[in-house]
Amino acid sequence: ALLTEAKKCGSLTVLDVDVSPSVCFNEALLGNEEELLRCVELADVLKPTRHAAQDLLALLLKSRTGVSPPSKELASLSSLELAKRLQEVTGATLVALTAGSDGCAVVGAGGKSVAVPACSIPQAVDATGAGDAFLGGTIAAIVKNSGQLPKTESELVDLALLANAAGAACCEVLGGLPTPSSSARVEELVQTSRASLPLHLRGGASQSFAVGGEGFAASMQKDVATLQALVASYSGKEQQAAVEAFVQRLRQSPPGRVFATGIGKSGVVARRLAASLTSTGTPCQFVHASEWAHGDLGATVDGDVGSVVVALSHSGSTAEVLRACQLLRERGSDIVAITGKAGSPLEALATACLSYQLPSEAEEPLGGAPTCSIVAMEALTNAVLHELITHSHFTQAQFKVNHPGGALGEVL
Known part of the structure; x- marks a missing residue:
């Protein structure tokens, strides 16, 4: 009843x-x-x-x-x-x-x-x-x-x-x-x-x-949520076009004319990106964002429109990165950017930009200590790396020439 x-x-x-x-x-x-x-x-x-x-x-x-x-x-x-x-x-x-x-x-x-x-x-x-x-x-x-x-x-x-x-x-x-x-x-x-x-x-x-708390398991859950949100955000045609433009600009740059730059934790990701690009067929040099104005602008040729600089900044408004990109553009270099804020000042300076947005459940500790943002940034750089390897038809044999040392060199 x-x-x-x-x-x-x-x-x-x-x-x-x-x-x-x-x-x-x-x-x-x-x-x-x-x-x-x-x-x-x-x-x-x-x-x-x-x-x-x-x-x-x-x-x-x-x-x-x-x-x-x-x-x-x-x-x-x-x-x-x-x-x-x-x-x-x-x-x-x-x-x-x-x-x-x-x-x-x-x-x-x-x-x-x-x-x-x-x-x-x-x-x-x-x-x-x-x-x-x-x-x-x-x-x-x-x-x-x-x-x-x-x-x-x-x-x-x-x-x-x-x-x-x-x-x-x-x-x-x-x-x-x-x-x-x-x-x-x-x-x-x-x-x-x-x-x-x-x-x-x-x-x-x-x-x-x-998802909650700030402990070990909660942190990993936030990382998972970050990656899931990132994958979902790049499923549309507009985002896929942005990826294609980003990768295409790197492919068009002459050998030795690709640079990666950033400061703080974004700089650490940029340094790793430069190393990975170099070993997989796209020679890339890392330059700390603050060093461009202290002589490293000489690494680019004034008026050389072939150079490409990959600039990384979570906020998209880091003063040292923006200043460096402005100086590099004045010398004829192209900027491609990875940032955590769509429509940021850095994106305005770039010819191609990949952005990400952290989901609400991926709040970073201590008011913003870089954790989930680094996961998102690393994931995007890895995705770019994969795209370049695929489009350039870089082979394992070529990779072995670049990487003969260590346990990986023995396996290759």
Whole structure:
């Protein structure tokens, strides 16, 4: 009756099938088959345990066909396959199946699905209430998603991680009762569990339970978020054209006429870029941004329009870099830039520019200590390097000539 009234009000309905139907009807005296099937029919969200899901699916198939499927057949299904079959038969919008130490399987709208391993905890003290905690985590994830059921793989992962973490945190205390530190512990488990997922599943939303804190694992999560945002930002035609213009300008420069410059941590990235370009077929010289005005302008030929200088600056407004680029342009050199601010003064001085923007969840520590910005900058320089190698048809044999030393030289 409660589910019926909730449906009439347009409320989201959730059904926790924690024990097998046969136990419900017999030992627990919790109703009959007809009542259970009606409850399942009314549920938007089903949260069964694995053993309950097998029995429920068998019951549903028998009620429709008159024939019970072989128990071995259902037992042989993976948790994800079982959850998918249950969603197909029940029509539930979301099925979140728990499998104990094997984690959970979640199937959402449109057949999107994920299987997420259980959280790793030092010791399981008491499993009392773990299933209820998992259900609470499931509902909490829906609330955090503005009350909407997950529609994307990323949202399904967020839900599964939070539900798993809630269940795991429950197992770490006696009696299944929350403690003052429970909320923080759940967030910690979410973060560590996300870090262990395959890369394509680590995205997630930018809520506090997805990425937060300033610790070791949180830092790596921010780096992952930075790279994912960078990849997404270069998927459009305009960005691809910018890459092509950047690479093409480097390819057009005569040998020995490519330079890299920057200051601070951007200068460190520029120095590494120069070394990598030089070893892979594009000779490049690093010049510290502050040294151009102290004699190193002589490295370029006045009026030589062939020279290209790759200028790196996260802010795009570093005084020494801007001054150097202005002087270099006056001597006829072209500037191509990599910066963390689109529309910056540095971009205005450049003939081609690659920019990046850090996602909100990749806030750098101490008000801006270079961390995620360096990850983004290094990723862009690596991508440019790959493009140049591909277009120039630089071979491994040529690379070996340039790099005969060290362990790499022996392998080559």
